[in-house]
Amino acid sequence: MSHDGSVIQATHVGKRFGKKTVLENISLEVRPAETFGLLGPSGSGKTTLVKLLTGIDTATSGEVRVFGTLMPKLGMLRRIGYMAQSDALYTELSALENLEFFAALYGMKGPRRKIRIQEVMEVVALEEELHKRVDQYSGGMKRRLSLAIALLHEPPLLVLDEPTVGIDPLLRQSIWKELRALNTKGTTILMTTHVMDEAEKCDRLGMIRDGALLAVDTPSALTLQAGKKTIEEAFIYYGGGES
Numbered sequence: 057m058s059h060d061g062s063v064i065q066a067t068h069v070g071k072r073f074g075k076k077t078v079l080e081n082i083s084l085e086v087r088p089a090e091t092f093g094l095l096g097p098s099g100s101g102k103t104t105l106v107k108l109l110t111g112i113d114t115a116t117s118g119e120v121r122v123f124g125t126l127m128p129k130l131g132m133l134r135r136i137g138y139m140a141q142s143d144a145l146y147t148e149l150s151a152l153e154n155l156e157f158f159a160a161l162y163g164m165k166g167p168r169r170k171i172r173i174q175e176v177m178e179v180v181a182l183e184e185e186l187h188k189r190v191d192q193y194s195g196g197m198k199r200r201l202s203l204a205i206a207l208l209h210e211p212p213l214l215v216l217d218e219p220t221v222g223i224d225p226l227l228r229q230s231i232w233k234e235l236r237a238l239n240t241k242g243t244t245i246l247m248t249t250h251v252m253d254e255a256e257k258c259d260r261l262g263m264i265r266d267g268a269l270l271a272v273d274t275p276s277a278l279t280l281q282a283g284k285k286t287i288e289e290a291f292i293y294y295g296g297g298e299s
């Protein structure tokens with residue numbers, strides 16, 4: 057935990073690709089055991105920000121701390137479960153082989169490894185598909201397997217980039233239940249989303265537009281501040297769809 061008790065602390069973070077500024081002067085704090093959502097139109101910089109917060113990429117300016125440690129820091133990956141937008145899976149291997157690969161990477165051994173693989177595959181309702189090759193999985197199944205991998209080593213921080221894209225509503229509901237249970241046990245979750253009912257479930261939301269963080273608050277406070285009735289209307293308002 058950092059000196060001020062935050063799990064993620066971004067201070068005046070900026071990111072440029074060549075001459076193009078993608079993120080500008082972002083300061084935000086993610087608190088212990090909350091679910092923090094990043095909401096913004098396509099291309100607003102959510103994935104880029106997530107990559108800086110997990111230490112996968114480096115900021116051009118400003119600093120990021122996770123659990124008080126200055127990022128990027130390779131060792132921190134053990135404390136972060138990251139689910140990228142494009143699935144990082146070995147498609148010619150089975151789901152089990154993928155899970156075993158990542159478990160080994162995280163130093164998980166013996167019976168715990170076996171039990172944990174079973175548990176995470178139950179969370180994403182893929183326990184019957186454990187031995188299937190990933191190239192025979194549907195897009196939604198691959199997303200679910202990626203989520204299972206992010207959960208595998210029980211990291212205290214989960215960073216999920218559009219975790220429920222391509223996942224049907226019923227399963228999405230049960231995944232949310234699991235994420236809530238993880239919050240209760242102390243896990244902090246940062247996610248990007250486009251799905252409004254999902255954004256509404258976050259404890260707090262950060263609204264991003266054109267690489268700038270426009271507002272951070274609870275979904276209901278953001279809706280109220282925008283003078284709107286729903287988070288969807290507030291999203292359009294903050295997203296610049298309306299002046």
Ligand SMILES: Nc1ncnc2c1ncn2[C@@H]1O[C@H](COP(=O)(O)OP(=O)(O)OP(=O)(O)O)[C@@H](O)[C@H]1O
Binds near residue numbers: 097100101
């Ligand atoms: N490696 C890169 N080089 C150059 N430009 C990049 C690079 N990565 C991202 N960008 C640009 O940064 C901007 C933000 O992209 P980013 O993927 O972070 O947006 P996003 O909000 O996650 O979008 P989406 O919701 O569609 O995934 C885009 O204009 C994108 O083209």
